[in-house]
Amino acid sequence: xxxxxxxxxxxxxxxxxxxxxxxxxxxxxxxxxxxxxxxxxxxxxxxxxxxxxxxxxxxxxxxxxxxxxxxxxxxxxxxxxxxxxxxxxxxxxxxxxxxxxxxxxxxx
Amino acid sequence: xxxxxxxxxxxxxxxxxxxxxxxxxxxxxxxxxxxxxxxxxxxxxxxxxxxxxxxxxxxxxxxxxxxxxxxxxxxxxxxxxxxxxxxxxxxxxxxxxxxxxxxxxxxxxxxxxxxxx
Numbered sequence: 001x002x003x004x005x006x007x008x009x010x011x012x013x014x015x016x017x018x019x020x021x022x023x024x025x026x027x028x029x030x031x032x033x034x035x036x037x038x039x040x041x042x043x044x045x046x047x048x049x050x051x052x053x054x055x056x057x058x059x060x061x062x063x064x065x066x067x068x069x070x071x072x073x074x075x076x077x078x079x080x081x082x083x084x085x086x087x088x089x090x091x092x093x094x095x096x097x098x099x100x101x102x103x104x105x106x107x108x
Numbered sequence: 109x110x111x112x113x114x115x116x117x118x119x120x121x122x123x124x125x126x127x128x129x130x131x132x133x134x135x136x137x138x139x140x141x142x143x144x145x146x147x148x149x150x151x152x153x154x155x156x157x158x159x160x161x162x163x164x165x166x167x168x169x170x171x172x173x174x175x176x177x178x179x180x181x182x183x184x185x186x187x188x189x190x191x192x193x194x195x196x197x198x199x200x201x202x203x204x205x206x207x208x209x210x211x212x213x214x215x216x217x218x219x220x221x222x223x224x225x
Contacts, residue, residue, distance in 0.1 A: 034211035036153075043203055043215035044153065050209055087153055091210035096167055097143070097155035 002027050002092050004100035012108040019075040021103045023088030028068045032091040035064055035073045038102075039084045047086075048073065075105075083107055110135045110214050112204050117219030124194050124223075130187040130204030130216055138182035141207035144189050146200035147218075154200075157189065158207065172198075191221070199223045 003026040013019050023033065031051040036044035046055045048064035051071055061076040075082055088100040116128040128144070143158040157168045157178040166178050177190040187204050201220050205212035 032210040034209075036212075038153075043218055044212070045215075046211060046213050049211045049213070053209075055213065089153070089211060096158070096169065097145075097210075099153040099155070102152050 002029070002090065002095050002098050004088060004090060004098050006086075006088060006100040006103045008103060009101065010104045010106065012106055013078050014108045015078055015080060017078045017108075019078050019082075019105060021073045021086055021088075021105075023066075023071045023073070023100050025069045025071075025090050025098075027092070029090035029092060031067050033064075033066065033071045034089045035062075036087045036089065037082075037084045038087065044087065078105070112206070112214060112216035114202065114204050114216040114219040117202065117221045119222045119224065120194055121225050122195060122223055125190070125192045126194065126221060128189040128191065128202055128204075128219055128221075130189075132185040132187065132204075132206075135206070135214070137185040142178075142180060142187045143205050143207055143212060144178060144187075145203045145205055145212065145215075146198075146221075147203070148197070148200040151200075156202070159187070194221075194223045196223050 005024045007022045033051045035048040038044040047058050047062050052064045063074045085102045085104045087102050111133045113131045120126050144156040147153050159166050159178045175193045179188045201218040203218045204216045206214040
């Protein structure tokens with residue numbers, strides 16, 4: 001199985017901070033890596049696809065980078081609406097889709 | 109607005125069965141790969157199964173193989189998940205989602221499945 005890890009698991013930050021979340025895969029996932037934001041009681045929301053492509057309607061303070069086995073999600077200036085849990089997700093031809101365990105971003 | 113609406117969740121005893129439905133509107137459902145993704149209470153996301161637009165290919169996570177069956181009715185813009193031999197660890201919110209660029213761009217609101225005696 002492909003294992004996904006995210007670091008940190010929890011991140012305490014203030015409005016205006018630059019925030020970076022890292023996602024690592026146990027096997028190369030090429031660039032089929034996406035990032036989601038989820039708030040309590042809500043469905044996940046797609047932020048980034050193909051590792052670095054910004055989904056339509058998502059603020060430009062969100063950006064993604066990386067390839068192979070290491071990827072990052074960066075929020076350039078954290079806003080009040082950004083306090084949430086973030087998941088990475090990869091696709092593998094043989095194993096399907098796998099999500100990372102999540103990173104909770106809370107208020108410092 | 110593109111919309112997915114799940115239904116069919118509820119309380120079921122271990123070993124029981126449940127059939128989830130997902131109604132799609134305002135997009136080309138019949139041309140879309142569709143998935144079910146679940147989230148156990150307080151836990152992360154887990155992909156469960158997906159199905160090709162014409163229904164000819166279906167894939168499952170290992171933990172549900174042989175117990176769950178994904179299907180679709182393109183004439184009715186509907187996706188289904190038949191869940192048999194349910195276990196406590198299957199308890200979760202189940203989301204249907206459309207696939208796009210090997211990820212999920214549209215999600216329903218989810219339907220809760222509780223497995224308990």
